[in-house]
Structures are given as structure tokens and as C-alpha cells.
Amino acid sequence: MNIHEYQAKQIFAKYNIPTPKGIMVESVKAAVTAAEELGGPIWVVKAQIHAGGRGLGGGVKLAKSIDEVEELANEILGMTLVTHQTTAEGKLVQKLYIEDGADIKDELYLSVVLDRKSEMPLIMASTEGGMDIETVAENTPEKIITIPVDPAIGFQGFHGRQLAFGLGITDKIEQKNIIKFAEKLYRLYMENDAEMIEINPLVKTAKGVFLALDAKMGFDNSALGRQPEIAAMRDIAEEDADEVEAAKYGLSYVALDGEIGCMVNGAGLAMGTMDTINYMGGTPANFLDVGGSANAETVAKGFEIILKNPKVKAIFVNIFGGIVRCDRIANGILEATKLTDVNVPVIVRLDGTNAPEAAEILKNANIPNIIVGNDRGDGAAKAVAAAKGN
Amino acid sequence: MSSLVNKDTKVIVQGFTGKEGTFHAEQCLAYGTKIVGGVTPNKGGQEHLGKPVFNTVLEAVETTGATVSMIFVPPAFVGDAVMEAAEAGIKLAVIITEGAPVKDMQAAKAHATKHGMMTIGPNCPGIITAEECKIGIMPGSIFKKGNVGLISKSGTLTYEGANQVCNEGFGITTAVGIGGDPIIGLSYLQILPMFEADPETEAIVMIGEIGGDLEIHAEKLIIEQFTKPVVAFIAGQTAPKGKTMGHAGAIVSGSAGTAKEKMEALEAAGVKVVVSPAEIGKAIAEVLGK
Numbered sequence: 017m018n019i020h021e022y023q024a025k026q027i028f029a030k031y032n033i034p035t036p037k038g039i040m041v042e043s044v045k046a047a048v049t050a051a052e053e054l055g056g057p058i059w060v061v062k063a064q065i066h067a068g069g070r071g072l073g074g075g076v077k078l079a080k081s082i083d084e085v086e087e088l089a090n091e092i093l094g095m096t097l098v099t100h101q102t103t104a105e106g107k108l109v110q111k112l113y114i115e116d117g118a119d120i121k122d123e124l125y126l127s128v129v130l131d132r133k134s135e136m137p138l139i140m141a142s143t144e145g146g147m148d149i150e151t152v153a154e155n156t157p158e159k160i161i162t163i164p165v166d167p168a169i170g171f172q173g174f175h176g177r178q179l180a181f182g183l184g185i186t187d188k189i190e191q192k193n194i195i196k197f198a199e200k201l202y203r204l205y206m207e208n209d210a211e212m213i214e215i216n217p218l219v220k221t222a223k224g225v226f227l228a229l230d231a232k233m234g235f236d237n238s239a240l241g242r243q244p245e246i247a248a249m250r251d252i253a254e255e256d257a258d259e260v261e262a263a264k265y266g267l268s269y270v271a272l273d274g275e276i277g278c279m280v281n282g283a284g285l286a287m288g289t290m291d292t293i294n295y296m297g298g299t300p301a302n303f304l305d306v307g308g309s310a311n312a313e314t315v316a317k318g319f320e321i322i323l324k325n326p327k328v329k330a331i332f333v334n335i336f337g338g339i340v341r342c343d344r345i346a347n348g349i350l351e352a353t354k355l356t357d358v359n360v361p362v363i364v365r366l367d368g369t370n371a372p373e374a375a376e377i378l379k380n381a382n383i384p385n386i387i388v389g390n391d392r393g394d395g396a397a398k399a400v401a402a403a404k405g406n
Numbered sequence: 407m408s409s410l411v412n413k414d415t416k417v418i419v420q421g422f423t424g425k426e427g428t429f430h431a432e433q434c435l436a437y438g439t440k441i442v443g444g445v446t447p448n449k450g451g452q453e454h455l456g457k458p459v460f461n462t463v464l465e466a467v468e469t470t471g472a473t474v475s476m477i478f479v480p481p482a483f484v485g486d487a488v489m490e491a492a493e494a495g496i497k498l499a500v501i502i503t504e505g506a507p508v509k510d511m512q513a514a515k516a517h518a519t520k521h522g523m524m525t526i527g528p529n530c531p532g533i534i535t536a537e538e539c540k541i542g543i544m545p546g547s548i549f550k551k552g553n554v555g556l557i558s559k560s561g562t563l564t565y566e567g568a569n570q571v572c573n574e575g576f577g578i579t580t581a582v583g584i585g586g587d588p589i590i591g592l593s594y595l596q597i598l599p600m601f602e603a604d605p606e607t608e609a610i611v612m613i614g615e616i617g618g619d620l621e622i623h624a625e626k627l628i629i630e631q632f633t634k635p636v637v638a639f640i641a642g643q644t645a646p647k648g649k650t651m652g653h654a655g656a657i658v659s660g661s662a663g664t665a666k667e668k669m670e671a672l673e674a675a676g677v678k679v680v681v682s683p684a685e686i687g688k689a690i691a692e693v694l695g696k
Contacts, residue, residue, distance in 0.1 A: 287642040
């Protein structure tokens with residue numbers, strides 16, 4: 017789960033991690049009041065959406081007067097922001113963060129992520145702050161320092177020294193400042209079940225103080241049950257409405273750009289099915305994992321969500337019954353066609369436990385737009401043909 | 407590959423009396439797995455599915471001599487359960503539970519390693535040595551005995567792969583579902599050498615997916631140590647960037663972890679990479695020369 021910059025900075029405040037002062041607002045009027053309260057003389061007006069690249073997309077701007085804050089708040093609030101991390105449709109800006117301008121001497125990069133290789137949290141830092149870190153990693157990988165921290169021993173002095181020297185910080189007070197900063201960040205990461213924390217840029221002021229100018233934070237969904245304060249920060253408005261709706265029924269759904277709706281059991285098989293459709297010359301419209309406990313209601317819901325997408329020209333149901341029995345799925349499909357108006361061809365491939373019984377059920381139901389695929393390849397081929405109108 | 411689990415392997419179930427634990431333990435028993443008991447705190451002394459229930463793993467191990475534990479406890483207790491098994495002398499923990507916090511698994515795996523316990527999972531279908539021992543939730547009937555080893559991150563693709571191999575007239579030695587979480591136990595790097603060393607395994611099916619770089623690390627290993635043919639499929643060629651596709655670990659971030667990258671690395675190592683999982687069976691028939 018991701019949270020907004022202003023929420024991440026609230027968490028920073030709890031850990032005494034320095035940030036510029038700021039106030040979250042949801043209207044132009046409140047933006048003006050916030051600017052007056054902060055005092056200026058420079059403010060930054062920042063769009064709050066769950067995506068990076070906001071500055072380049074025109075969602076972060078500098079104001080030199082209260083009037084300018086008002087003007088920018090008017091411009092940014094309600095705009096649809098498209099960045100390299102959003103979809104092409106972009107994201108609607110519903111919240112702003114009005115922040116004090118900072119006195120910037122140097123821009124750095126600092127993050128904590130899980131390193132799957134060492135299976136430890138990894139502190140990543142670079143002198144190339146303010147740039148896309150993927151670009152830095154590709155062009156000048158030597159400018160990124162990585163420090164794995166074994167949770168069994170926690171953040172030690174040597175980790176801090178590796179960081180300070182790695183960033184070329186020679187002033188002793190500045191060294192102390194950056195080490196303290198990183199230690200607090202690591203503690204925050206561990207105590208809140210974070211998945212990643214990224215500060216880009218981390219700025220050094222003329223006084224040698226380090227400030228988190230931006231903040232991105234993501235958390236382990238599996239740990240939200242024991243992190244109620246973090247869970248309460250969830251902003252459903254930032255999530256895809258169909259994905260949220262699907263999740264209520266235990267379905268895992270991700271919309272894509274193609275024409276063939278997919279309904280599959282298991283995440284791996286679901287991805288594999290998308291790949292098969294692609295291989296056969298079609299395009300998948302979505303990823304949908306119905307999970308291990310699919311029944312008539314969830315199958316019907318799945319059809320409903322898939323069919324909301326007007327691009328869908330055919331649906332491919334690909335189930336490999338293990339513990340899930342195919343006959344139950346077949347009955348679910350029949351029920352679903354009664355509950356939802358399924359007006360496109362549905363190609364069904366059911367294999368595994370009780371597959372022959374399932375085929376019999378579908379055959380006997382005699383529904384014209386339900387086509388039975390013999391195996392996965394055949395099913396995908398039939399789906400691709402159906403989507404093309406054959 | 408009966409070295410890891412076989413018909414004589416003694417297995418206990420942690421979370422034995424719960425709904426999932428009960429259902430799957432029953433299926434495993436029916437398959438022939440030697441389940442010798444289970445653990446549910448405060449139910450020690452009772453009998454369940456005709457097997458003794460213990461309060462602690464230590465008690466269960468001391469009484470039954472079990473070396474493997476199949477773990478079904480709820481997500482919040484997985485870390486605890488794995489560490490308990492490790493300290494009680496269990497040699498292999500197969501963790502089926504989905505949704506364990508990553509931080510807990512990090513600590514539990516480090517602790518398991520310290521005590522010399524191997525782990526499989528979490529969030530996986532488990533391990534099966536065909537017609538001998540099933541420790542997990544896979545449908546036993548599709549795993550016919552044969553000469554192909556299978557290792558997969560995905561549950562349903564494990565079934566799909568095994569089914570195709572069997573439909574081509576071959577069979578499975580052992581199949582391992584390693585799970586798709588960010589932190590998992592035994593992986594390609596540990597299991598591929600076991601298949602190479604196993605006299606019964608003549609070819610291997612390797613099924614991966616986007617995210618992480620486990621498959622890339624397998625490349626070097628296959629070049630340096632492998633004599634047996636490998637067929638591979640990587641799920642998620644059509645997955646969009648930055649989206650979690652069901653498994654928390656399957657996030658393509660930047661250029662790292664894409665299906666294309668992994669497929670190219672494996673191909674360079676001489677692996678027969680198929681672009682659709684529907685081709686796995688045929689590819690195996692091809693590499694085994696039939």
C-alpha cells in the first residue's frame with residue numbers, strides 16, 4: 017500500500033526526521049490560509065497523487081507570493097496529472113501540499129528497500145539527487161552506494177560511516193547529521209513494516225542540515241493488520257475503482273489495454289494465460305485471478321468487472337482445477353450468465369479435477385456464446401479468433 | 407528426487423486441527439504421505455485424523471521422530487511457527503500459508519538457516535515426490551511417476567506443467583512449488599543442483615515469473631554445472647510495469663526482473679525457453695528425444 021507525500025511526512029515528524037514545514041489542503045481557500053500560516057517568503061505547491069514524476073508533469077510549482085499560491089492552487093487542484101508512473105489517462109489531483117521553500121545547497125538521494133538477494137533491508141544513497149534513480153543506475157551505477165543492514169544486528173555505526181564517506185561528506189557535523197538521519201529512517205522502515213521509503217531529493221541546506229524534500233512510502237500489505245495507523249492512511253480514491261471492487265470479492269484484478277478478458281485461477285497461470293493470448297496474436301484486456309475458492313457469485317462478479325471494459329470482445333476462462341473442482345466452476349459460469357448479461361463469446365477451458373463432468377455440464381447447458389476449448393493453447397486460439405470476429 | 411522427501415519421510419503438520427490444515431492433511435494421508443502427528447497449542451493429547459496432537463513442535467519431534475513440518479498456521483503466526491520448527495530440530499519446513507508479513511519471513515528464514523533447517527515457501531503449493539509423498543496442496547492425481555523434475559514459483563502453473571509433461575507420456579520425479587513472495591526458502595539455486603544430482607531425473611521444467619532476479623542467478627549455475635536439459639517458461643511477458651500481479655514479489659521495477667531479461671539470460675545458458683506455457687509438454691518431448 018502506498019501513501020501520499022504529506023502522510024509520509026507526518027510519519028517523518030514522529031521520528032524527528034527533518035522536513036520543511038507544510039500543510040495538506042483540499043481547496044484553494046485552504047491553500048491561501050495555509051500559505052499565510054507558513055509565512056513564506058517562498059512556498060511550494062505540490063499535487064498529492066500516488067505517482068512519481070509529479071514535478072515534470074507540472075504538479076509541483078514554486079510560488080513567491082500568496083497571490084501566486086492561490087493562482088497555482090487553482091491551476092493544479094482538479095487537474096489530471098500524467099507522469100511516467102501514471103497510466104496515459106493520468107490521475108486527478110484532489111489534494112495539495114503547501115510547503116515552505118527550502119534553502120538548497122546540495123540534492124542527494126536516499127532510500128530503504130528490501131534487497132531480495134541479501135534478504136535484508138538495503139540503504140541506497142546517491143549524490144545524484146533529484147534525478148530518476150533508474151536513470152542514474154543505468155548511466156552511472158558507480159554513483160549509487162548500497163548498504164545492506166542485517167536486522168539481527170540493526171543499524172550500526174559502520175553502516176553510518178559507509179553512508180557518510182560514500183556520499184563524500186567530510187564535515188564532521190554533517191557526517192553526524194546524515195548518520196542520524198539514516199538511522200531514524202531505518203528504524204521507521206522496520207517498525208512500520210515498510211516495503212520501501214524513498215527520499216528524492218534529500219537536500220543539504222547551507223547550514224549542513226539534511227531535509228527530506230520529497231517522500232515516497234510503500235508498506236507490506238500483509239502487515240497492515242498489525243499497523244492500524246498506517247492502514248488508516250489508505251486513500252481509496254488513488255486506487256483503481258475496479259481493482260478495489262474486485263478485491264472485495266477476493267478477486268485480484270488489473271486492467272490492461274487489450275481486447276480479450278481473462279478469468280483464471282492462480283496468479284502464475286493468469287500471467288501465463290495473458291502471455292499465451294499474446295503469443296497467439298491477441299491482446300489481453302486484464303489480469304484476473306479468481307483465487308482458490310471461486311464460486312458462482314465470484315465468477316459472476318468477475319464477468320461483471322471484465323465486461324465493464326468496453327474494449328472486451330471475448331472472454332477466456334482458463335481454469336486448472338486442483339483443489340478447485342472444475343464442475344463447480346462450470347456451474348458457476350452457468351449461474352453467472354443468469355446473474356450478468358454476458359454478451360460476448362466466452363471461451364472456457366477447464367482442466368484437472370472433474371474436467372470431463374464440467375465439459376458435460378457446459379455442453380448440456382447449450383448456451384450459444386459459450387465455446388469449450390480443449391486445452392490451453394486451443395482455448396487461447398479460439399478466444400483470439402472470437403475477438404477478431406471469426 | 408527422493409532425497410528431499412520420499413515415502414519414508416515423517417511429517418508433522420503445524421496448524422493441524424484448523425480447517426485448511428485438516429483438509430489438506432487428510433488429502434496428503436490419502437496420497438500416502440507419512441503424517442505422524444500435528445501441533446496445535448492447547449490441543450495436546452488429543453487425536454486428530456487418527457494421529458496424535460501435540461502442544462509444541464519439540465514434543466512432536468521427540469515423540470514421533472518427524473523431520474519435516476507442513477505449516478498451515480494463520481499469516482501472523484508463520485514467523486513464530488517456522489522459528490519453533492527450526493529450534494525443535496525439524497530439517498525441512500514447507501510453508502503453505504499465504505500473506506505472512508515479509509519482515510517476519512526475513513527473520514524466520516535467517517533463524518532457520520542458523521539452525522540448519524531448509525524452508526520451502528511461504529505462499530506455495532508445497533513439494534511432491536510422485537506416487538510417494540505429497541507435502542502441500544497440489545492435486546496428487548496429476549503427478550504420475552516419471553523422469554522430469556519440476557520447479558515453479560506459481561502453484562497453478564506447477565499443475566499445468568506437470569499435466570502437460572504427463573500428457574506427453576512422461577512423468578514427474580519431484581515437483582517443488584517455491585512460492586512467489588519476496589522472501590522464499592529453497593529456490594532454483596538450491597533445487598536445480600539436487601535435480602542434476604538425482605539419478606532418476608533426466609530433464610527439468612523450470613517455471614519462473616517477473617520480479618526479482620532468481621532466474622537470472624540460475625543462468626550461471628546451469629552453464630557451469632548442468633548436463634541435463636532444462637525447459638523454462640517465464641510468466642508475465644505481457645505484465646505492465648510497476649503493478650503487483652497477484653504475488654507481492656512480481657513487480658517489475660525499472661529494467662530489473664522483466665520476463666524478457668530472464669528469458670534471454672536462460673536462453674544464453676542453453677535452456678529451451680518456451681514463450682507460452684502451452685508449449686511446455688512438447689518442449690520436454692523434444693529435449694528427451696521422443
